[in-house]
Amino acid sequence: MVPSSPTPYRPRADDITLGELIDLYRAEVTKARGPEVVGRKYNHLFAGLLEVLGAETWVRAITWKQVADLRDLLLRLPPNPKKKFSPKITLTEAADRADEHDRLEEDEENFMERVAPATVSSYLSRLSAMMKWAMDKG
Numbered sequence: 001m002v003p004s005s006p007t008p009y010r011p012r013a014d015d016i017t018l019g020e021l022i023d024l025y026r027a028e029v030t031k032a033r034g035p036e037v038v039g040r041k042y043n044h045l046f047a048g049l050l051e052v053l054g055a056e057t058w059v060r061a062i063t064w065k066q067v068a069d070l071r072d073l074l075l076r077l078p079p080n081p082k083k084k085f086s087p088k089i090t091l092t093e094a095a096d097r098a099d100e101h102d103r104l105e106e107d108e109e110n111f112m113e114r115v116a117p118a119t120v121s122s123y124l125s126r127l128s129a130m131m132k133w134a135m136d137k138g
Contacts, residue, residue, distance in 0.1 A: 009061035019055030022046050025130045045123045048074055051091050074120045078112050
């Protein structure tokens, strides 16, 4: 027996996309905290969201599974992946490169360092704050 596919999301008139939400939230946080804070604390989160979910994803259609996929991607990243590999590399490519490095490495002591779980947790807390902000704004 084949499981039924989920019903496609039908946006409401007041729905916004993830790209729109990120732009609105970035502007709000930049006003409150300055561009340096946004760059340092939010850029990985925003890049990961856009890469994993896409800018055109309806915010109300985001699932727990998609957030878990984002979390898993962030946990696979080395710190500062764009400095380590290339400014043009995607987060998925950076995580794949780090995984490949570890597969080829014979000595566990030479495995590539990864983003700390506490850092990933802080990104997810910021995601939660952004979603709560969106709900508060309607």
